[in-house]
Amino acid sequence: MSYSTKALALFGVLPLVLKQFAPGDVVLWYLFSTIISLQSIVDFGFRQTFLRVISYAFGGAKDIELFGSNQKEKTDEELEPNIALLTDIVSTMKYIYVRLTLVVYINEHIRNLGFYKTCERCSQSNSGLDLLDNCYFGLMY
Structure with a gap:
């Protein structure tokens, strides 16, 4: 935003x-x-990269080899969107985002498990300060 x-x-x-x-x-x-x-x-900046590559494909690029360089294809004709390249890009996006989602999901569950285990240990403590310290420690790690 x-x-x-x-x-x-x-x-x-x-x-x-x-x-x-x-x-x-x-x-x-x-x-x-x-x-x-x-x-x-x-997102790690994948959104901007995929938007740029999709724009090239809609502009009629045959491949994304020119993506990293400043060279332009010399053409006077109006190019049609490259549907095959768009299909490849969308499948790559799905591949990356599914794996990225799994990594974040697993990471959050591991963190939450550690937090709940720490709070279980804290609830057995008699001191309110120990409870606060241990729960803070559980949030950090």
Whole structure:
């Protein structure tokens, strides 16, 4: 998202959400907005690269060999979209994003398992400070 959209969400939407919704709904809204924000971090820049390659394919490129160079194909004719190349690009996108999703999903489950195990250990502690320290440690690792 652009910075102006983020600023609008912060200064325009947030006061409305805080005023109109119950605390539980606000927490849910924060959760969804955090997940959406993290999506761009987890993407690792693949979105921009795939958009550029898809644009080349729609422009009629025969392959993506010229993608890394500044050379252009010399042609006076209008080219049709390269459907075969688009199909290859979409299948590559599916391959990468499925594996990326699995890695993130497994990583989050391992982190959550560690957090719950740490909190189980914390709940057996008598001291409130130990509980807070151990749960913080569980969140970090």
